Amino acid sequence: MTKPVKGIWLPIVDIAIWTIMIVTVLYVMAQPGAAYLKAATAAGVAVCALIYLVIAGGVPAPAAWMKIRKRSGSDVKSKEIAKLVQLDDDGEPVKEWYIRGETSLLIGKSNARQEAEIDLSNSEYASLVSAEHAVLNRVGSEWFVEDIDSTSGTGLRPARKSAVERLQSGELYKLGPGDLLYIANTRLLVK
Structure with missing residues (x-):
């Protein structure tokens, strides 16, 4: 079993990543026009958030992703x-x-x-x-x-x-x- 990382830096990095993602989405959505840019940004952030949650253990990964029987x-x-x-x-x-x-x-x-x-x-x-x-x-x-x-x-x-x-x-x-x-x-x- 993986030993959890302890310390103060991990939560700080997590907050920084989420803040950057939210600010990016808000900035792009506030721009006039460029619907394709808005859709691509939203999709990219959604994919990054999903990957982050799966890696962090917040969301169970589908069985197809987990080829190793734990x-x-x-x-x-x-x-x-x-x-x-x-x-x-x-x-x-x-x-x-x-x-x-x-x-x-x-x-x-x-x-x-x-x-x-x-x-x-x-x-x-x-x-x-x-x-x-x-x-x-x-x-x-x-x-x-x-x-x-x-x-x-x-x-x-x-x-x-x-x-x-x-x-x-x-x-x-x-x-x-x-x-x-x-x-x-x-x-x-x-x-």
Whole structure:
């Protein structure tokens, strides 16, 4: 969760921005003629105000604008993710991939044309894993997973939850320590 900025300057800047927008509209509207200029100014200020309110959290953004599935702060620990651990059916570790310092990793099966950084070619359920199944991307210290139109799908079970959510292809989902990724039937523990 984003930590709010504290201090006196933020409200002062907000007031200054709103004042400039209102004065601009009043000035343009007071001018004789130039209907197109008045309409363009009003539309521009309305768009700026809407964007400002969405960014500031005053107006909920439409779902189409928010491609990242957010989770509450209690769901995601602040601990940095360092590795993925492949688990067998009994929950025992089979293989590990250290991902600290990486920015983007392909999950799938390596072949002559491409190499998957998280290669599941030798997993028990390899026949269900697509060559390009999912991708992990790091932004700052946060990791996101995205299903890339895989045949068997990708699932995510957040830490301390029992339900597995099937990921929609092309949408980003935030990962946290303790989450379980399901690549087809192959389980990857996020640590």
